Amino acid sequence: MTHCRNQIAQIVVTAAEMRAIENRLFAAGMPVAALMEKVAGLLARRMIDQWEALGLAPAKIGVLVGPGHNGGDALVIARELYLQGYSVVVTQPLAKLKELTEAHAQYGKSLGIPWVSLEELLDSCKILIDGLFGFGLERSISGELAEQIDRINQSQILICSIDLPSGIHTDTGQVLGCAIRADYTFCLGLWKAACFQDSAVEYLGTVEWIDFGIPFADIDAILGQSSRCYRITKERAIAGLPLPRPLLSHKYKAGHLLLVCGSEEYAGSAILAGLGARASGVGMLSIAVPHRLKPLLVAQLPEALIIPCPETETGAIAELPDTLNYQKYQAIACGPGITRSAEPIIPTLLNLPIPAILDADGLNILASLGMSQLNQRSAPTILTPHTGEFKRLFPNIDPNIDRIKAVREASQQTGAIVLLKGARTAIGSPTGTVYLNPESTPALARGGSGDVLTGLLGGLVAQLPQAPEMATQTATWWHAQAGILAAQQRTALGVDAFHLTEYLSQIPLR
Ligand SMILES: NC(=O)C1=CN([C@@H]2O[C@H](COP(=O)(O)OP(=O)(O)OC[C@H]3O[C@@H](n4cnc5c(N)ncnc54)[C@H](OP(=O)(O)O)[C@@H]3O)[C@@H](O)[C@H]2O)[C@@H](O)CC1
Numbered sequence: 001m002t003h004c005r006n007q008i009a010q011i012v013v014t015a016a017e018m019r020a021i022e023n024r025l026f027a028a029g030m031p032v033a034a035l036m037e038k039v040a041g042l043l044a045r046r047m048i049d050q051w052e053a054l055g056l057a058p059a060k061i062g063v064l065v066g067p068g069h070n071g072g073d074a075l076v077i078a079r080e081l082y083l084q085g086y087s088v089v090v091t092q093p094l095a096k097l098k099e100l101t102e103a104h105a106q107y108g109k110s111l112g113i114p115w116v117s118l119e120e121l122l123d124s125c126k127i128l129i130d131g132l133f134g135f136g137l138e139r140s141i142s143g144e145l146a147e148q149i150d151r152i153n154q155s156q157i158l159i160c161s162i163d164l165p166s167g168i169h170t171d172t173g174q175v176l177g178c179a180i181r182a183d184y185t186f187c188l189g190l191w192k193a194a195c196f197q198d199s200a201v202e203y204l205g206t207v208e209w210i211d212f213g214i215p216f217a218d219i220d221a222i223l224g225q226s227s228r229c230y231r232i233t234k235e236r237a238i239a240g241l242p243l244p245r246p247l248l249s250h251k252y253k254a255g256h257l258l259l260v261c262g263s264e265e266y267a268g269s270a271i272l273a274g275l276g277a278r279a280s281g282v283g284m285l286s287i288a289v290p291h292r293l294k295p296l297l298v299a300q301l302p303e304a305l306i307i308p309c310p311e312t313e314t315g316a317i318a319e320l321p322d323t324l325n326y327q328k329y330q331a332i333a334c335g336p337g338i339t340r341s342a343e344p345i346i347p348t349l350l351n352l353p354i355p356a357i358l359d360a361d362g363l364n365i366l367a368s369l370g371m372s373q374l375n376q377r378s379a380p381t382i383l384t385p386h387t388g389e390f391k392r393l394f395p396n397i398d399p400n401i402d403r404i405k406a407v408r409e410a411s412q413q414t415g416a417i418v419l420l421k422g423a424r425t426a427i428g429s430p431t432g433t434v435y436l437n438p439e440s441t442p443a444l445a446r447g448g449s450g451d452v453l454t455g456l457l458g459g460l461v462a463q464l465p466q467a468p469e470m471a472t473q474t475a476t477w478w479h480a481q482a483g484i485l486a487a488q489q490r491t492a493l494g495v496d497a498f499h500l501t502e503y504l505s506q507i508p509l510r
């Protein structure tokens, strides 16, 4: 892929943005029908390759045609497959078609492609091309159409959705009444936001981008004025890493991270965060823990400087030692396993002019102290909540409807970078830009994986204190890639947080 297409592969749009970009192409003279031919031709070729890889060709192919141009795309694919000798049938649940779609329907019928009922299609086909709705769907699906979608979902047919699984809202990823559960989704032209929303994850199947050559100038003209949204590609994720290491580097040039973590109750959190930080390549690692944890941490992380702290009765950090010289740290990451008893340390840390990452009980304490604690911050702050922590921090923002909008609002409200963890982690920055992690694995849904992320992120921020947004994207991508690799090699049940830390160093960063 060329540099320009690589850049376009990182862009994520809403339905309105996609519509505006396409309208520029049409206004400049690109005929709608020509674009549809081009797109559907690319789709047909890609689908055939995919079926061959699955050993499914040349099975009979069913095509589900909706009223709009998503249905038009489907009909062009149906025609091309038919002309190539595939056995094809079409089902068209709604009588009314847009003009161009209607023209393709007439031509398809004239060629002899059979129009059949859904039942007949499901009985005779192994593959379904879903061209019911694309980014034009705005109303909820109900009644007979919803029943038909249920029947499709209950069948064993392999489903390839055009642009989006029909029924999924392009921006929020919410199911509009009901939605097709695709095996493959071929997203057209530009990545749509729904491909990165947790609510759509179970409907998308394997997601692939079909680049049909939208000129960068048209994208830029439309997105120039809006808050941008980016997909974290490997290129993006590794671009900011301090690699190759300068030949004359030394340990104090490669960042010094202060981790503040652990308690009697959650001793392991400190180890996991420490191992995550170790994997980041950070030059120096200091770990402040309750006094009684020092021998444990020294045994697990012999390279780290362990700072024993005065403890509460319950074995949490009561305060940070007076003797601590904060000037030597480029970043502080605080929260894993500290418990809510460690409350007094949070205002102290937030008062320091050092980039700070807050996670876990660090976030819960911040929520109870109030977000005004962040007002006086002079250095970047990164908050890394999961959905529950997010709701405590931002009770006025619902992270379950639109996670992209939620992180954008949360970040703009607080001035902090907000990393909302989930199946598809979303990162909001105070400028309004949002970064989305495109792939991960449910193998990471285990206690302790977040602690690893905090350590890794802390270590990266310490190395890149001027680029905390970059470090946050890198950490998110790297952590997810390690989970994916670990799940491939150990099964999805074998990705405990400790082993996850070992896979971090196996991810190629070139
Ligand atoms: N622009 C281009 O040329 C290109 C577009 N491309 C392709 O076009 C797709 C977008 O096409 P689109 O805008 O026609 O919208 P689409 O998603 O097919 O459906 C909208 C239709 O559904 C109807 N409808 C909505 N809700 C409904 C409901 N609940 N129940 C019943 N009906 C409902 C709605 O009707 P209306 O609201 O007008 O009554 C309208 O007719 C895009 O995803 C991509 O595949 C690419 O090939 C690139 C070139």
Ligand SMILES: Nc1ncnc2c1ncn2[C@@H]1O[C@H](COP(=O)(O)OP(=O)(O)O)[C@@H](O)[C@H]1O
Binding pocket: 360, 386, 421, 422, 423, 424, 425, 440, 441, 442, 443, 444, 445, 446, 447, 448, 449, 450, 451, 452, 453, 479
């Ligand atoms: N279903 C999932 N798919 C992909 N990643 C997941 C999933 N569930 C959780 N994760 C990831 O696992 C990590 C869990 O972090 P967190 O909830 O803080 O756990 P803990 O506090 O126990 O360490 C996050 O990085 C999150 O994105």
Ligand SMILES: [K+]
Binding pocket: 070, 130, 131, 132, 133, 134, 161, 162, 163, 164, 165, 166
């Ligand atoms: K579709």
